[in-house]
Amino acid sequence: MAGQVKLLRSKVLLIGAGGLGSPAAMYLAAAGVGTLGIVDMDAVDASNLQRQILHSTERIGERKVDSAKKTLTSLNPDVNVLTYDVRLGADNILDIFSGYDLVVDGGDNFPTRYLVNDASLKLGIPVVHGSIFRFEGQVSVYLPHRGPCYRCQVPEPPPPELAPSCSEAGVLGVLPGIIGSLQAMEAIKVLLGIGEPLAGRLLAYDALEGTFRTFRLNRDPQCPACSLPKEQLVIEEYDQLCLPHPVAPPPVAMPVAVPVSA
Numbered sequence: 001m002a003g004q005v006k007l008l009r010s011k012v013l014l015i016g017a018g019g020l021g022s023p024a025a026m027y028l029a030a031a032g033v034g035t036l037g038i039v040d041m042d043a044v045d046a047s048n049l050q051r052q053i054l055h056s057t058e059r060i061g062e063r064k065v066d067s068a069k070k071t072l073t074s075l076n077p078d079v080n081v082l083t084y085d086v087r088l089g090a091d092n093i094l095d096i097f098s099g100y101d102l103v104v105d106g107g108d109n110f111p112t113r114y115l116v117n118d119a120s121l122k123l124g125i126p127v128v129h130g131s132i133f134r135f136e137g138q139v140s141v142y143l144p145h146r147g148p149c150y151r152c153q154v155p156e157p158p159p160p161e162l163a164p165s166c167s168e169a170g171v172l173g174v175l176p177g178i179i180g181s182l183q184a185m186e187a188i189k190v191l192l193g194i195g196e197p198l199a200g201r202l203l204a205y206d207a208l209e210g211t212f213r214t215f216r217l218n219r220d221p222q223c224p225a226c227s228l229p230k231e232q233l234v235i236e237e238y239d240q241l242c243l244p245h246p247v248a249p250p251p252v253a254m255p256v257a258v259p260v261s262a
Helices: 002-008 021-031 064-075 093-097 110-123 174-192
Strands: 011-015 035-039 080-084 102-105 127-133 136-142 201-206 211-217 257-261
Touching (some): 011 021, 021 035, 021 064, 021 174, 093 110, 102 110, 102 174
Parallel strands (some): 011 035, 035 080
Antiparallel strands (some): 201 211, 211 257
């Protein structure tokens, strides 16, 4: 009962109402998280429905945040859904993040991930990271200044050939359901202070092999983000890193990642 009350008082912000945000939002709403914020400036499209289960064919063309709110309040009328139909940028991210206990990052490009990372460090808000690529996915938890951040793991974006467009790469629709569900589980663990969140660890899933591997992530003492005091961290745009029609960053084995289990 105490945990349920704590969830009811919790506030979680979801970046994206797409493939990862859909299952994460639905399970968090069903679990009884009291306030869910959703940031997305896109509209529902038929080509995305195989993975974006918050939406339906009847809502094609509707704003995603509006569609998401209908689904979540239908699932749990007690959840308070706040919508942000805006582009997340350096000019608004701190205002949007303020007041939330945790961020679930389902963003689909490197500039957004870096921006989310820097804002979380600035405000001290944990981030549950998820990424997908074809048949592979990754999940990790970043606790500000208590372990590695996203930029410790990926200090620079990979070359364009490792981050192709959706039309070139694609993703199996079931995969974001698995990764998004894991993100919801990690979010609940952090909110309730139970278990061992994936802080300092990266969980990698290979759908074709049906395997999970865990990598240990070390904090980079020279990290351009978390090595700085939060007062010195500048929130800025990273649009110069953007590619046309970006997808979620592909799983990348970094030198700081050491496999600890199979």
